[in-house]
Amino acid sequence: MMNRRVEKDQPSTEVKRKNTGIQNLIDDTVTSTYEDVVSIIDAKIELLKIELTDKVSRVAATIILAIVMIIGIVYLVTTFALLAGELLGHPFLGYLLVSLVFLSCFVFFTKIKPLLLKTLIQNILLSVHDYKK
Numbered sequence: 001m002m003n004r005r006v007e008k009d010q011p012s013t014e015v016k017r018k019n020t021g022i023q024n025l026i027d028d029t030v031t032s033t034y035e036d037v038v039s040i041i042d043a044k045i046e047l048l049k050i051e052l053t054d055k056v057s058r059v060a061a062t063i064i065l066a067i068v069m070i071i072g073i074v075y076l077v078t079t080f081a082l083l084a085g086e087l088l089g090h091p092f093l094g095y096l097l098v099s100l101v102f103l104s105c106f107v108f109f110t111k112i113k114p115l116l117l118k119t120l121i122q123n124i125l126l127s128v129h130d131y132k133k
Contacts, residue, residue: 077098085094109117 081094081098082091083094084097085091088094088097
């Protein structure tokens with residue numbers, strides 16, 4: 001009886017199987033595949049961040065350059081108006097002349113050739129992307 005009691009007090013030793021052979025190979029394959037997929041997803045997210053940052057910086061640069069160009073055009077138009085006013089003897093005549101040029105452009109592109117401006121802009125945008133019809 002004593003021997004039996006000693007056996008009960010000792011923890012039972014379970015036989016643990018070692019992952020060998022096909023089981024080990026499957027575990028390694030699944031683990032490495034999962035890690036590869038996670039790495040690919042992380043890389044794609046980082047690439048998307050870089051591309052998005054590039055596009056945002058291009059748009060911001062384009063907006064800033066457009067604002068600078070508009071300010072420059074306003075000063076240039078004002079200069080032409082003042083020059084024409086000096087040449088004609090009255091400053092208001094210079095502004096009137098410049099305004100008439102802009103109004104005639106507006107009438108030309110809206111009433112006479114309404115599709116011309118759209119076609120010109122479309123051709124410019126397509127040439128930027130090296131696409132030819």
